[in-house]
Amino acid sequence: MEDTLSALIFLAIPAIFCLFRLLAENLCEDTSQSDVSDNARVVRQTDVLLITRATIVRLHPRHLSPAENRNTSSPPTHMKSRAQTLLHKTTIQRPVTTLTALAGFLSLTLLALNTAATSHAQALLYEFNPVSTSTAATSTGTNTSATASLKNLSGTAANLYDADGSGVSGLPGDRAINVSAGLLQLAHSASSTALDGLTSFTLAGWYKTNSGLAGGNRLFDYTSGTNGIILFGDGSTGAATSQLSLQVNGTNIAISDGSYTANNGEWVFFAVSVNLTAGNKTATFYQGTATSLATSITATINTTNLNNTSSITAPASAALLNIGNSGGFNRAVNGSLDNMAVFQTALTEAEVRAFQIRGAPQLVPEPATNALALATAAATLASLAALRRRHHGRR
Incomplete structure (x- = not known):
């Protein structure tokens, strides 16, 4: 529309x-x-x-x-x-x-x-290009000092970059990271600045796997105890249903349908736009590909939990934002990630699509x-x- x-x-x-x-x-x-x-x-x-x-x-x-x-x-x-x-x-x-x-x-x-x-800026945006160092990624969002570390499953600094041209656009200079054996991890201070206390937000990005999102696979994980936020593959109806589940402060807010399928290693775009403001509480999932614009998809909303949640409560001081895996290094997405972003507002469908096109310029009009x-x-x-x-x- x-x-x-x-x-x-x-x-x-x-x-x-x-x-x-x-x-x-x-x-x-x-x-x-x-x-x-x-x-x-x-x-x-x-x-x-x-x-x-x-x-x-x-x-x-x-x-x-x-x-x-x-x-x-x-x-x-x-x-x-x-x-x-x-x-x-x-x-x-x-x-x-x-x-x-x-x-x-x-x-x-x-x-x-x-x-x-379409003018909302990303608080965090990891495009993974250009590569300044092989074991870190710099945010090109508003928090440009939020350099995150690339680590292997042992927690040691590692080069997780895919080959040149491996990103969503396929253009030279566009890269992605492979988190099958690692993650992208952001220090607590930058994580806290980006997420603590938000009453509306959007998590978005791209993933590419051959087997979908298995239960528990983490796209974003910023938690400690019951506080914080997680966006992950939901395995409640199968090991690899390609559903997404959103938890805020330890409670399930929404679960998408099974639209987040993997098509033989093709890129899949995802976004979840959340408004926790009283009287206007919403949670909307969007799905697209490198050749089709994102659309909202069916989701099951836990109305009680949504109504009882007013903001992202700050986790303990040691909490880190983990992208592509959990802090325990045991919930890895079995594939690659690109253009992972955190917005400090609930984006509309038009704004979601504008961000999608930024990573996939091939989606511009013919x-x-x-x-x-x-x-x-x-x-x-x-x-x-x-x-x-x-x-x-x-x-």
């Missing part, structure tokens, strides 16, 4: 501009074609008022020649011509200029609103769509040029 609205806004901008020009023409057409001589009369010698159907043009004596000032019983022919010119400027040029400016302002406003829909937009713009410009010629022709 949001994508359709964005497309309509884009195509409506030139149409709105053209509409304002047409409106200006129609509003002013009768006045510009009126016979000034039939409606004009001299009120007094020093102050001539030309009264038309819609506009009054005031001519002071300085606009008249000496002969005209001496004889004002009827407006001279060339005075009528001058009045006609002033009348045209007043009734045609000014409204057209004003309405055109309004159309331009409205167009810019629509563009700003459309752009603002060339045919761009060609249609260019053709529409060209047709609009041609119409405006025709309108301008018509205005000049009446002068």
